[in-house]
Amino acid sequence: MPTTTVRMTLSEREGGIRMEPRSAFxxxxxxxxxxERGAVEGVKQTIxxxxxxxVA
Numbered sequence: 001m002p003t004t005t006v007r008m009t010l011s012e013r014e015g016g017i018r019m020e021p022r023s024a025f026x027x028x029x030x031x032x033x034x035x036e037r038g039a040v041e042g043v044k045q046t047i048x049x050x051x052x053x054x055v056a
Contacts, residue, residue, distance in 0.1 A: 002030035019050065 002025065009020045021043070025031040034040075 002026070002033050004030070004034065019047065021047070 005024045007022045007024075009018075009022070011018050011020075023031075025034070
């Protein structure tokens with residue numbers, strides 16, 4: 001299974017929080033392999049749930 005490095009940046013923006021994820025892969029082939037396994041859709045679904053998290 002390919003590995004990836006993810007950097008998540010959170011910043012205040014217009015009364016809310018902007019979340020900006022960046023992924024880095026060792027090769028295009030590894031990136032493509034993860035995409036073929038549905039990783040892109042999984043990340044979209046996960047990020048889509050962030051608005052439902054309780055605020056401390």
